[in-house]
Amino acid sequence: MEPIEEFNKASVLLEKAEYNQAAELLFKLRKQNPAMAPLCDYQLAAVANAQGDPMMAYKLYYNAFTRMPNLTSVLYAEKASSKNYIFTGKRNEQERTSCPLCGNTDTTPKWCYPLPEAIGYNSFFNPIRLWMYCAPCHHVFARHFPEKLFIYNDSPRSPQPSFFSYYSDVLGRVSQYASGMKLFEVGIGACECLLAAREIGFDAIGIDVIDKHVRMARDYGLNAETADFVEYETGDRFDVIIMGDVLEHVSDPVLAMNKAAELMKEDGALWVSTPNFDSAFSIVSGHKDGMKRQQYHVNYFSRDSFYSLLNKCGLMPVDYTISERYNGSMEVIAVKNR
Numbered sequence: 001m002e003p004i005e006e007f008n009k010a011s012v013l014l015e016k017a018e019y020n021q022a023a024e025l026l027f028k029l030r031k032q033n034p035a036m037a038p039l040c041d042y043q044l045a046a047v048a049n050a051q052g053d054p055m056m057a058y059k060l061y062y063n064a065f066t067r068m069p070n071l072t073s074v075l076y077a078e079k080a081s082s083k084n085y086i087f088t089g090k091r092n093e094q095e096r097t098s099c100p101l102c103g104n105t106d107t108t109p110k111w112c113y114p115l116p117e118a119i120g121y122n123s124f125f126n127p128i129r130l131w132m133y134c135a136p137c138h139h140v141f142a143r144h145f146p147e148k149l150f151i152y153n154d155s156p157r158s159p160q161p162s163f164f165s166y167y168s169d170v171l172g173r174v175s176q177y178a179s180g181m182k183l184f185e186v187g188i189g190a191c192e193c194l195l196a197a198r199e200i201g202f203d204a205i206g207i208d209v210i211d212k213h214v215r216m217a218r219d220y221g222l223n224a225e226t227a228d229f230v231e232y233e234t235g236d237r238f239d240v241i242i243m244g245d246v247l248e249h250v251s252d253p254v255l256a257m258n259k260a261a262e263l264m265k266e267d268g269a270l271w272v273s274t275p276n277f278d279s280a281f282s283i284v285s286g287h288k289d290g291m292k293r294q295q296y297h298v299n300y301f302s303r304d305s306f307y308s309l310l311n312k313c314g315l316m317p318v319d320y321t322i323s324e325r326y327n328g329s330m331e332v333i334a335v336k337n338r
């Protein structure tokens with residue numbers, strides 16, 4: 001059999017989770033064909049990660065990219081968005097050595113994945129993501145990430161009309177726990193929630209760190225400001241706070257959640273959606289779970305770690321729903337401890 005056929009056979013075994021057989025073939029190939037070593041290392045990294053050795057995976061992935069910077073052109077499918085990616089060396093990053101929720105420094109590597117495998121990979125991020133695990137919190141967080149996460153985010157998409165009825169349901173649910181109609185949204189994105197809230201009759205305002213989102217909101221006549229949530233100052237207090245897909249992006253979730261509690265009226269309610277690594281969807285998806293290759297995410301909550309964050313900030317969960325919008329996300333409503 002030709003080396004490339006052997007390699008393809010190993011890749012099929014890997015895909016089928018036949019890790020030992022795949023590794024055996026890859027080690028043999030690597031030895032017989034030194035030119036193929038980087039490609040073999042890339043696949044052996046996936047084996048190491050799947051077999052519970054993410055640090056070995058981290059080392060092997062970087063070995064592979066260092067020795068063959070354009071390996072995605074050979075390994076990735078024709079239509080893959082990172083087919084033409086070229087590794088130009090590791091960029092400086094922030095390193096997180098303690099759990100962002102509890103400060104525990106005794107955390108362990110949990111998973112390692114190559115970010116270029118995800119659609120829309122931005123080479124501003126280093127290509128390999130190491131996820132750490134804090135056992136007492138049951139929380140997962142990114143070990144390394146760029147100094148400024150947001151300014152490299154993509155330009156806004158257009159509002160998706162199908163999301164209006166979804167937000168109508170969300171707002172209906174959260175309203176059951178709040179007594180008024182003053183709403184604040186953190187991270188307005190393409191404005192679907194704010195647009196739906198206004199239609200329903202909420203007095204709604206939102207902020208976003210990305211100015212393009214805010215300009216879009218203003219074009220729709222919505223009340224919006226460009227601001228970083230944790231630095232946002234206002235004398236207003238709100239009945240409903242909406243934080244859709246925000247906490248997975250913030251480097252200090254405790255600070256953000258305390259801010260949400262501060263802006264909330266005593267009888268208000270908070271709605272949060274965020275990916276749950278322990279969700280039914282993510283467990284079934286295993287290594288294919290797209291959230292594990294999400295470059296912009298630095299936190300990956302479980303229900304437990306999210307509830308402990310709420311508790312730390314004087315909040316209490318009152319409703320848990322599996323998201324209809326994003327596979328593997330949880331939607332939680334919380335109120336103040338009364």
Ligand SMILES: [Zn+2]
Nearest residue numbers: 099102134137
């Ligand atoms: Zn922790």
